[in-house]
Amino acid sequence: MTRVVHPIEQESYRILRSRVDTSHLPPLTRAVVERVIHASADLDYLDETVCQEEHLAAAVRALRAGAPIVADVEMVAAGITARRALCRVREASAGDGLTRSAAAVRLALDEVGPGAVWVVGCAPTALEELIRLDARPALVVGMPVGFVGAAESKEHLRASGLPSVTNRSEKGGSAVAAAAVNALLYAV
Template structure:
């Protein structure tokens, strides 16, 4: 997988972020993801409430390097992932009918539909719908990583707590904060970091 080049404005933005908050004590991938999410939202609260595991991130990095599919719950998440193709099952034409048949939301029905197509080892990215994250926990087969960062006051905190309790390799946070930009930012962090930085040499 070719790593995308970082624009000079982004380099300066990261320099300013690091000047305001030192995250150098974090392991390499955890630091990269945390910084990218903080950068995506311009919100330092994420540095205090993200939950992730370095070994899980390393497994996801390896999976992406090997071409693992990325499945997102919304077009907005997909649009934010800047360097590779992302599958958005919500765009499938049969989703509305399936949601009605299964008695669930379109976001949840889309995840259920995608699970059979993606198979094991996919990276699932939820930045919008808590019901999509709940469906990932039920239907996704052996995911390489679940980025669970839905935003909102109804179901977001609960779905993220369920993700952490599931034992799946995951990135989540503990509050109502979230959204498409930060979910995409998490994936971009893994796509941008190269092997030398993954193994401990920071940018």
């Protein structure tokens, strides 16, 4: 099915490209960065987003092959528009030193196993738990927001060597994390 782009979205991208030059970016990186900027109206994401084209290409191949998408919270799952995302935060319980979001990562991993695309836009604790586990993801979109642990969890993700899309500050959130994965899904 071909995606129909609304004229308002087309105009938004025209304005975005008039304000910032993304033409030097590889195609999938450009798609991710532009969609994140579009979702946030924050041009800083051009310089702040960290990803590698080969990781994005591998994620697109995994998504084409039916890899599951797992979201840390329901707001992230709701923002992923091209495919249903799994979120187990409602079923999870905090305890044993884990937040509900971190416990939900464990529940979801037991369900989906390796090769999933993980999308974290809210909970730094979910991202930290995912890094600790042997999830063997196709990709981790790690863009949690906040002043407590968000920047540090993203730094840990970059240091982990896992294939990822992330950013370098406290900024992030459900909308930008979902936007990053939507950009890849639209490429599928």
